[in-house]
Amino acid sequence: MKRLTLLFVLLLAAGAAALAQEPLVFDDAAQEERYNALTLELRCTVCQNQSLADSDAPLAQDLRAEIYEMMMAGRSDDEIKTFMIERYGDFVLYRPPMQGNTLALWILPIFLLLVGAVIVFFTVRNRNRKLAAQRQGDST
């Protein structure tokens, strides 16, 4: 059993190694960090719920290569994001910008949190009152 598990783990590792291609050369660690952050933040448009970093789709590979080249050409993160948005729309950003059509997206969580807080507040107060009333009833 143990051997089988080991074999399985090894196979998985081999698979991961086979997937990892195109070793990219960066000038420094900061640049590599930037590249990783960017590809994580941009969506792979073919496989809509994966980021460019996660996806192995041919388009994602091409887009990663494109991003790498733009970085090497000295373009800023914003310029690279604009390049992507111009072609694929806001949809490529995993963190949607705050604007008219995304307002609900940003405000709803805060709103729901407030609603929850109000409910908790009233529930707790009601219970305290009931308990207080009970205690009074007991003491008399």
Next chain:
Amino acid sequence: MIGRIVPIAIFVVLGLLLAVGLKIADHKSDLPSPLIGKPMPAFSLPLLHEPEVTVDSNELIGQPFLVNFWASWCVTCRVEHPVIEELARTGAIRIIGMNFRDERADAKAWLQRFGDPYSMIIHDYSGRTSIDFGVYAAPETFLVDENGIIVFKQLGALTPEIIDGEILPRIAQTGSLAKR
């Protein structure tokens, strides 16, 4: 009192969200293209049949045309093919094929097997131009007006309904746009 209303209210709100979500889910693939209303991306690429001839995107502008992204590896393109052939037969509009991320030999074999309805096929071997067009997957079709502006984009296969409902009316319109 509140204790009773709140769960019901939450239920109603969740139900509404679900209803809206389901409605949107139908149109999930209708991602808007940011390129609509903008000039067609510029390119300079060889022809599929004559690799020594390079076509510049500016040379195409003048009359409305369709740019149809296809490839031999694309299964849906086969489904779409008869529709494009039919449209080509009517002569309503120029159809420019954009063969992308494809080997020349494969593309040619595909055309031999299924027919070649295109007035011209451009070969985007690297797929870089397809990125400039924001193509996610094949087939995708762009309608470009006589000024070189993208006026419509179809994600996925063209159908007779889309041609009659979206493309042909827009071609009729572009004539009047030019006169403005």
